[in-house]
Amino acid sequence: MRYEMVAGFETHVELATNTKIFCSCTTQFGGEPNTHCCPICIGLPGTLPKLNKRVVEYAVKAGLATNCEIAEISKMDRKNYCYPDLPKAYQISQYDMPLCKNGYIELSNGRKIRITRIHIEEDAGKLVHSRGNTLVDYNRGGVPLIEIVSEPDIRTVEEAREYVEKLQLIMRYIGVSDCKMQEGSMRCDVNISIRPVGSEELGTRTEIKNMNSINFITKAMEYEFNRQVDVIESGESVVQETLRYDDVSNTTSSMRGKEDANDYRYFRDPDLVTINVSREKVAELKAELPELPFEKQKRYVEEFGLPESDAQLLTKYRKIAEYYEKSIEGTKNPKTAANFIIGQIFRYVDNESEKESFNINVSSESLNELIKLIDSGKIRMNLAKSTLDKMLETGKKLNELISESDMAGLDENAVKELCRQAVESNPNAVNDYKNGKQKAIKSLVGYVMKNSRGKADPMLAERIIGEIIKNS
Ligand SMILES: [Zn+2]
Numbered sequence: 327m328r329y330e331m332v333a334g335f336e337t338h339v340e341l342a343t344n345t346k347i348f349c350s351c352t353t354q355f356g357g358e359p360n361t362h363c364c365p366i367c368i369g370l371p372g373t374l375p376k377l378n379k380r381v382v383e384y385a386v387k388a389g390l391a392t393n394c395e396i397a398e399i400s401k402m403d404r405k406n407y408c409y410p411d412l413p414k415a416y417q418i419s420q421y422d423m424p425l426c427k428n429g430y431i432e433l434s435n436g437r438k439i440r441i442t443r444i445h446i447e448e449d450a451g452k453l454v455h456s457r458g459n460t461l462v463d464y465n466r467g468g469v470p471l472i473e474i475v476s477e478p479d480i481r482t483v484e485e486a487r488e489y490v491e492k493l494q495l496i497m498r499y500i501g502v503s504d505c506k507m508q509e510g511s512m513r514c515d516v517n518i519s520i521r522p523v524g525s526e527e528l529g530t531r532t533e534i535k536n537m538n539s540i541n542f543i544t545k546a547m548e549y550e551f552n553r554q555v556d557v558i559e560s561g562e563s564v565v566q567e568t569l570r571y572d573d574v575s576n577t578t579s580s581m582r583g584k585e586d587a588n589d590y591r592y593f594r595d596p597d598l599v600t601i602n603v604s605r606e607k608v609a610e611l612k613a614e615l616p617e618l619p620f621e622k623q624k625r626y627v628e629e630f631g632l633p634e635s636d637a638q639l640l641t642k643y644r645k646i647a648e649y650y651e652k653s654i655e656g657t658k659n660p661k662t663a664a665n666f667i668i669g670q671i672f673r674y675v676d677n678e679s680e681k682e683s684f685n686i687n688v689s690s691e692s693l694n695e696l697i698k699l700i701d702s703g704k705i706r707m708n709l710a711k712s713t714l715d716k717m718l719e720t721g722k723k724l725n726e727l728i729s730e731s732d733m734a735g736l737d738e739n740a741v742k743e744l745c746r747q748a749v750e751s752n753p754n755a756v757n758d759y760k761n762g763k764q765k766a767i768k769s770l771v772g773y774v775m776k777n778s779r780g781k782a783d784p785m786l787a788e789r790i791i792g793e794i795i796k797n798s
Pocket of ligand 1: 363364365366367368
């Protein structure tokens, strides 16, 4: 029998606020253990939490960017469980009245992955296991999170990968989180079950907890899919349980039996007031949202005539997209600017995090100037390219590297002279050309370009060389 995967995600995203969700402690990553804490975030009796307004605003933005409805009224609840990373023995979260619901993310294959809800909650502390002891660090306790819960709409690991990547991109674009999976500011739990292809029923699911790399997620899902197929094929049934993925052995193992919501004894947190988000506030936050990467991508293809793949590369990081848009302001060459960035500038940014910060030697204004010189015919493409390389290497400005005389180009007589030299000094190429090898002329044009330091017009040179050979 053939089976299909049915998977849903619960994604925790740390919000990039400066302070924690219920106190004014810093949310900075790292720091000496237990130094970013106060009586509120370690839950001492008698302290009173106060909800950080920015947390609500960020969560609303996340909801708007994922097509959610924003609740006018919502509230905070206590989720009770006893574990050393949670000194109060309850986590403040949202149960039956989440801030956002009924959204979706559209994948490139046109399928919509429905978002059930997005709610806000506090993060727990971190347990550090060392030499047989377990230590606890509460620096992370009280850091604001949103939990983005999807419907079980994902059918393949490719869809899972795209879903997580899109969430990551959107959250970074709108500035609510850096979504650094390796630092734990984005973590995924995956619910996964299988069913015969064509069936509409849902099978018993397992939940793989707390994965912090897209590669691990897809590997774990593949492993778990195959494991469940084996279980069913051997006549047994899948047990509903919570699993942990081990990236060394590439297997999943049981952590605990699955709890249900009523195990947590949720109830409204009596210390916190109702959250009221006015429609005016929603409109205001919506107006603050930037154009999203997929909207940009579509516009780059339609408006600038870029290939889909280039548009994707330029929109993946907000800073690169902004750089690109500034560099083409008032120019007629959106394609050339795209080629310069992808072909030349990207060589100077080694990895994804450098692309994210995009600190390069050449400002968008300089690139804009260069493109305008090409537009006005003052500079040839070859010279523009080599100048850009020099700017990238040295950090020098355009006017330090290129003079008026460079820009003037060569007049036709000077080009003719160089063409004559090219023909004289390359008899082999001339013979090849005469014998029908059309391409041989390129090396002659190359000679002219090299000896004019890129200033000659290659089309003109090719025409003149052709004439010289014909008449010789
Ligand atoms: Zn605190």
